[in-house]
Amino acid sequence: MVIPRVSDEPLPRSLSEPLPRSSRGPLPRSLSEPLPRSLSERSETKRRPEPPVNAHPRPRTVDAASRRAREVAASVLDPEVPVLTIEDLGVLRDVVVDHGRVSVTITPTYSGCPAMDAIRDDVVLALTSAGFDQVDVRLVLAPAWTTDWMTDAGNRKLVEYGIAPPTGRAAASGPIRLQLSVRCPRCGSLDTREIARFGSTSCKALYECRTCLEPFDHFKVH
Ligand SMILES: [Zn+2]
Numbered sequence: 498m499v500i501p502r503v504s505d506e507p508l509p510r511s512l513s514e515p516l517p518r519s520s521r522g523p524l525p526r527s528l529s530e531p532l533p534r535s536l537s538e539r540s541e542t543k544r545r546p547e548p549p550v551n552a553h554p555r556p557r558t559v560d561a562a563s564r565r566a567r568e569v570a571a572s573v574l575d576p577e578v579p580v581l582t583i584e585d586l587g588v589l590r591d592v593v594v595d596h597g598r599v600s601v602t603i604t605p606t607y608s609g610c611p612a613m614d615a616i617r618d619d620v621v622l623a624l625t626s627a628g629f630d631q632v633d634v635r636l637v638l639a640p641a642w643t644t645d646w647m648t649d650a651g652n653r654k655l656v657e658y659g660i661a662p663p664t665g666r667a668a669a670s671g672p673i674r675l676q677l678s679v680r681c682p683r684c685g686s687l688d689t690r691e692i693a694r695f696g697s698t699s700c701k702a703l704y705e706c707r708t709c710l711e712p713f714d715h716f717k718v719h
Contacts, residue, residue: 566594566629570589571583573619574619585648585651586647598633601620620634647662660716666718697714700716700717
């Protein structure tokens with residue numbers, strides 16, 4: 498027995514297909530063509546994740562000229578603490594020689610640090626004296642310099658110069674930053690006290706040793 502249809506209306510398209518080709522029209526693009534390249538390769542891309550945007554760039558291949566230029570720039574002294582080189586301070590960020598042009602990147606210890614103009618001039622002078630005719634010095638403010646960038650050699654030189662090096666790490670996380678005692682660079686005593694927040698420069702505080710009674714500069718953690 499045949500169940501009669503309720504009406505003569507055509508069935509919904511989805512049920513009545515396949516229609517003759519001529520009435521179907523062109524297939525939707527997504528079905529009639531191969532996937533666009535970018536979609537078909539998506540899974541391939543996922544298997545090779547992009548490095549994080551702020552990852553450190555790979556060290557570039559350093560040629561002899563760049564090495565030499567770096568040596569020269571690294572020997573420039575900090576005008577405020579002339580036993581420290583700008584490399585000891587961690588101020589020298591990058592030196593690249595490209596087609597004879599030297600590009601030096603430095604990060605000031607403090608933005609507006611008056612020593613930076615002198616450092617820039619000294620870098621240009623040192624490099625031109627060493628035979629590099631074209632020198633660009635670029636100041637990069639971010640990431641901001643911290644005393645953590647100072648080298649161990651730099652910290653030793655500070656003590657020998659009579660300045661107490663930074664105590665602790667600026668990058669210490671958490672709400673409590675350990676305040677370490679400042680050691681007197683002359684006698685080594687930890688019995689010291691701050692007598693002025695700003696010493697000979699804004700980077701330093703003026704301290705006094707209660708043991709040997711000498712005042713000294715302390716390079717503040719920054
Ligand atoms: Zn002392």
